[in-house]
Amino acid sequence: MVTADKQLLTQWAKVYTNELFSWAYYKTSDKKIAEDLVQDTFLVAIESFEKFKGNSSPKTWLFSILNHKIVDFYRKPPREISFEAGNASVFFDKNENWQKDQVPKLWKEEEIHLLDDETFRTILYNCLQNLAQRAYICVFATYLEEKETSLICQELNISATNYWQILHRAKLQLRKCIESNAFKL
Amino acid sequence: MKFLFLSCHKATELMEKKHHLKLSWVENMQLRLHNTMCGVCALYEKQSAMLEGILKKNLIKENIKIIENEGLTNKIIENISQK
Numbered sequence: 001m002v003t004a005d006k007q008l009l010t011q012w013a014k015v016y017t018n019e020l021f022s023w024a025y026y027k028t029s030d031k032k033i034a035e036d037l038v039q040d041t042f043l044v045a046i047e048s049f050e051k052f053k054g055n056s057s058p059k060t061w062l063f064s065i066l067n068h069k070i071v072d073f074y075r076k077p078p079r080e081i082s083f084e085a086g087n088a089s090v091f092f093d094k095n096e097n098w099q100k101d102q103v104p105k106l107w108k109e110e111e112i113h114l115l116d117d118e119t120f121r122t123i124l125y126n127c128l129q130n131l132a133q134r135a136y137i138c139v140f141a142t143y144l145e146e147k148e149t150s151l152i153c154q155e156l157n158i159s160a161t162n163y164w165q166i167l168h169r170a171k172l173q174l175r176k177c178i179e180s181n182a183f184k185l
Numbered sequence: 186m187k188f189l190f191l192s193c194h195k196a197t198e199l200m201e202k203k204h205h206l207k208l209s210w211v212e213n214m215q216l217r218l219h220n221t222m223c224g225v226c227a228l229y230e231k232q233s234a235m236l237e238g239i240l241k242k243n244l245i246k247e248n249i250k251i252i253e254n255e256g257l258t259n260k261i262i263e264n265i266s267q268k
Contacts (some may be wrong), residue, residue: 084218175233
């Protein structure tokens with residue numbers, strides 16, 4: 001690699017590493033994995049630097065490489081699935097009625113107006129981190145990437161029923177988590 | 186008639202299905218019937234719809250908090266210099 005190219009890539013590394021890392025961390029919620037993915041991204045960038053014609057911005061290019069890496073990462077079999085879809089026994093009793101301590105409480109109107117603030121966002125992110133891995137992937141594919149249901153099911157190798165059961169469980173968990181952290185009841 | 190009655194578990198599950206896929210008309214009826222009889226689930230449906238909006242609005246790239254990672258930056262710069 002010629003020195004000029006190296007200098008340019010070094011410059012990009014300085015400018016974009018934090019952003020790339022934050023994105024990868026956000027998508028994987030694992031620091032080590034996120035770091036590996038960003039390092040891999042730059043390895044690909046070094047190798048295919050010749051192919052980068054400047055049709056897109058360096059940032060867009062690097063992010064597209066990273067996103068491929070993230071997708072590849074999730075394509076591997078899930079490392080660990082900590083719940084089975086449909087098992088919502090935390091929330092419902094054996095007659096499928098609400099467990100007493102899980103009954104949704106009324107959220108106060110005036111507090112709902114505070115939802116835009118930074119604190120709430122932090123709570124939301126923290127609650128998302130608590131989701132089981134598979135639920136987390138489902139939520140992200142659905143809301144962040146806005147993928148089609150059929151595509152998500154295909155990528156995660158699950159049935160449509162399974163898919164909304166996972167989202168159902170995730171929503172129950174998120175709702176409860178936000179209620180306990182965001183609303184003074 | 187019994188087939189029209191849902192448990193709270195099934196009712197909330199259908200609410201989720203409704204957000205992402207289509208409900209059949211039987212399912213729609215089951216859900217409406219359940220909500221008229223069950224205040225808790227009706228409340229859940231409201232909050233769930235609100236969460237749905239929040240998730241759609243908040244989960245965008247721009248809102249990600251940027252985390253400084255100087256160690257990683259240096260490592261990558263070193264990788265580049267060795268190529």
